[in-house]
Amino acid sequence: MPKFVQVIADAIVNAAIEVLGTQVRVAILAYLAENGPATRGQIVKAISPIGVTTVQSSLVVLVKHGAVTADPPEAKSGQRVQYTHNPQRVAELHAALGAAVHVASK
Numbered sequence: 001m002p003k004f005v006q007v008i009a010d011a012i013v014n015a016a017i018e019v020l021g022t023q024v025r026v027a028i029l030a031y032l033a034e035n036g037p038a039t040r041g042q043i044v045k046a047i048s049p050i051g052v053t054t055v056q057s058s059l060v061v062l063v064k065h066g067a068v069t070a071d072p073p074e075a076k077s078g079q080r081v082q083y084t085h086n087p088q089r090v091a092e093l094h095a096a097l098g099a100a101v102h103v104a105s106k
Helices: 011-020 023-035 040-046 052-064 087-100
Strands: 068-071 082-085
Touching: 011 023, 011 052, 011 087, 023 040, 023 052, 023 068, 023 082, 023 087, 040 052, 052 068, 052 082
Parallel strands: none
Antiparallel strands: 068 082
């Protein structure tokens, strides 16, 4: 049996579910929205006891879907990356998810 069954064909709704569907990703978005750009280490410290690996994998998903931007975008080993919340994209994803479940977004 597959691990993931995609029942909604709309790409933005699927992106919204992937971005907003976990407590860790929502916590990262909330932290960045309130505190501004931060490194992975700062995010880990702020939302502990979540580990580095979990935060890193969540950041990859958030960047992939545009909810967070990374500077520099393609970091080389040893570079410190600053992650920034993208409120416009998060609002788009939130609205798409709300529409998919027939809830009016405010």
